[in-house]
Amino acid sequence: MAVVDRTPLSRQRVAQTALALIAEIGLPKLSMRKLGSELGVEAMSLYHYVANKDDLLDAVLDQLYDLIQLPEDVPDEDWEQAIRLALRSFHAVLREHPGSLELFVNRPGRSLSAFRVLRWALERFRAVGLDVMEAGQAFNFCVSFIIGHAVTEAGSMNQLRNGLVIDTSVVDDEDFALFVNGSRHVLPEEAFEHGLDAMVSGLRTTYGLS
DSSP states (O other): OOOOOOOOOOOHHHHHHHHHHHHOOOOGGHHHHHHHHHSSOOOOGGGTOOOHHHHHHHHHHHHHHHOOOOSSSSTTTHHHHHHHHHHHHHHHHHHGGGHHHHHHSSOOOOSHHHHHHHHHHHHHHTTOOOOOHHHHHHHHHHHHHHHHHHHHHHHHHHHHHHTTOOOOSSSOOHHHHHHHGGGGOOOOOHHHHHHHHHHHHHHHHHHHHH
């Protein structure tokens, strides 16, 4: 006999189930009907917890922001360690949920969970001397790096590592061919850490951080 999950429905449970369903079938195929079936209820029942599909996607994004672990016990002056830990956690969330990457790309964070991340970043950058505008710029720099890296990693870099060959035979330049195709030999974590080093160095230089 199949075990029936009798956990009461809630906005959180609906969002968590949607997140799992996205991993299984992909974001484009997510529907209220399929989600209701997964939860064992009629689709109309879901509207007690989410207003519509747009609100559902906000709830899923909220769950993803909740998964980002922000270090709270790193001293203010050790901004680099704090930023590295936070961005590694963000990176891990994106790698674990590649099907939901589009939500970070196309939807603004407007929930309390998203604001938790924003406030943490503001306090971290303000603690080392940045004003509010500089803190916002630094945060945008960090987020652009993380999401941009994740998009590239899930797209072209993943294709290269899985056998896509770019024809460079029309160019008589061995260094160019190595440059174009060499990324297939770079491990994803190595590429991320190298980019993270460069990004932290950029923050230090741009804002005079020690």
